[in-house]
Amino acid sequence: MEFRKKLLIENEPNECYSTPVYDSISDVVNATLCEKVDGSHNLQCLKRNCSDCGVKILNFLPCELDVSDTAEFVKKLIETFPVHQHRATWQNEQFQNLVRNLPEKQCVCVHDFSENYRCSELIEIQSAYFQKTEVSVHVTILHRHALLEYDGVDSSEDFPEIITEQFFVISPDLVHDQYFVHQVRNYIAEYLQSISYSVETMHEFTDGCAAQYKSRHCFGDISQTSDDFGYQHFTRNFFETSHAKGPQDAAGGIIKRQADCAILRGQTQIRTAKDLYEYANSFLTQPRSHCKRRIFRYAETIHRDNRLSFKPVPSIRSLHQVRASRDSAKGLINISELSCFCVNCCHHMYDQCSNSIKTGGYTEWEMKREYRADAQENEENEEVSLQELVSVGQLVALYTDDDEEEYYMLKVEKSMETLRIDTTDSWGSLLPAGTPVFRGLYYNKTNSPFQYRLNVTRLPDSRTLLLRTDYFTVVVMTENGKFFKPQQKNLPEPCTLFGNPMVDPLKNFIVHFYGHSHKTPETALIFLSKFK
Incomplete structure (x- = not known):
């Protein structure tokens, strides 16, 4: 202007x-x-x-x-x-309205994965900086009515008293998927049952991450909620993209910051996920805020025996609410472009919703199991946003048409952005305004065939990005700092990886290890495009 x-x-x-x-x-x-x-x-x-x-x-x-x-x-x-x-x-208004006017026997959970915690020690050798053990931290902000016996205050319909708690699940498992989220939900259900809080309706609010909360497999898991957890009604609501920041982000940051401070003061040593859990459960359960308490749970392993694989849901990225009910037929869910928690919807009278014109109403959809014969075709047809798949700190493989190198390894240092002006990268390549890019650091090959060095490598004109073991070839970093490249092979089942059962029994992999060394890197801009 x-x-x-x-x-x-x-x-x-x-x-x-x-x-x-x-x-x-x-x-x-x-x-x-x-x-x-x-x-x-x-x-x-x-x-x-x-x-x-x-x-x-x-x-x-x-x-x-x-x-x-x-x-x-x-x-x-x-x-x-x-x-x-x-x-x-x-979506934000509906969330605030629900928490303020939460009916009895209902509960609201806001889920989010915090950035992995990197274990450290007060005194450590220099090379340990590059080989830190990481720990998964899942954060849930839980809103419920107060219980006199447990909270010291009572809540009634005339005088409601809403309690806010922070619920953490700490695990050495670094795969953030629907199985991890399912186990978190199970811990929450067990906790509410242990304090005798009767829940008929559970509401969840999350971001739109496809791997964790918003995919066909996640929706299939939701369709089984009544059988798995006993809720009469269940809703999962999604904040709009880039608008899911809230207390859950601060809660995860405080825990990791307090742990780091304790290490610097020499008060504790945190070398594993178990150490982080024991420290937090001993010293961090009483917050200095409006939050009533912090609850910690430790998950040594994430159970992935029950395969949560379902057929696609159309236009899933545009949906912002999914509902399931015990009264509905098995596998049937209701989906909507926007959430609504008017008085009628809060009491499950959805056919009398006062905002149906604004939200577009609900559509019924039957979640069907996906079996091995259908898997490959659906994976090719399913649209997944690159912004949802690429995260900061992730190691990805960029496919190339170079005869000497099949792919380059890249460590993502900054989330996706759209260039507002013409930009030149570290090697003089001009990227026009409007180009979606992410910034990262490269690992290029050394003289050893299985050794990579964190360095600057000029890539040829390649536009294909390969991500996620369940869809594409990727390079994964293990806890001890080594890399392996999964390659699909026909191996006898069951198969184990580093002593643990494989994540997906229908896809078996062999691994090749890669050592690595480091040097001061430069940043680069890489084009993003559709998968080919």
Whole structure:
């Protein structure tokens, strides 16, 4: 808008009379939408399905159209921003409304995986910096009604008293998948049962990570919730992308920070996941905040015997609520683009939802088991966002057409971003504005065939990214700092890896180990594209 103001001053007033100057991005968005009805815009307008409004009615000055591709860039942003902002605001409002007006015998859980904790010691050798043992930390913020015998205060319908607790599951298992989340849910159900808190309806709020909470396999797990945990009703709700930050992030950070401080003071030694759990359970159960208490559980192994594999759900990335009920047929779920916790929905009268026009209503979907014959076809057809698959600190393999090297290893140092201006990377390669990229560090080959060095390597013009062992070839880092490349082979079942059962009994792998050494690296920009 500063550029437009300058143009208005420099040009004659009659030339720019019909071109307004907006004060904020909200004003720009509102100018491209129809008038609000009952305090909100129509959902079809927000999705840009309305013929009466849209980016097409946004006026630009001739001089603005001459400035590079700025106008087209702005139009592209305004095209998708309204519905994104609406979903983010709506989901947050529904969460706040549910917690404030939580009915009795209901419970709300906000789940999130904290960044893995890296074990350290007060005195350690220099090379230990590169071979730290990592620990999984899953955080749940739990909201429920108070119990007189357990919390010292009672809660009733007339005088509700909501208790907030932090629930942590610590494990040496570094695979963050639906099986891990299922075990977390099991620990929570056992805890609520142990304090005699009767739960008829469980509500969960999570981010949209496909591997952990929002995939066909996760939805299949939800369809079995009543049988697994005994709840009468269950909902899982998803915050909008990049809008899931909250107390759960701070809770995980505090635990890891306190553990590091204790190590620096010489009060404890934390070398394994068990050490972290014992320290936290001994010294960190009483928080200094509005949170009532912290509860810790330790999971030595994650049970993956019960295969949670289901057929795809259409348009799964656009869904923000999934419901399951004991009254529904087995395997049947209800899915919706947006959550709703109006008075009727809170009491399970969904056919009388007062916000059905705003949320788009519910659709029934039957979750069907996927068997070996169907697996390969569905994996090829399922759309998975690269932003959901790539995480900071992850080691991935970039496929190349280089005759000497089949792939390059990359350690992701920064989450995905879209370049706003033309950018040149460390080797002089120009990446145009609007390109989705992530930043990382490379491992290139040394003279030894199985040794890699953290270094700067110029990649050829390769655009294919290979991720996740269940879909693609990847390079994985073990706890002792070594790398292995999984390769699919027909091995006798059952098969073990490092003394542990394989994650997926239908896919067996052999491993090749890679040593590594380090040197001061430089960063680089890598193109992201669809899988090929």
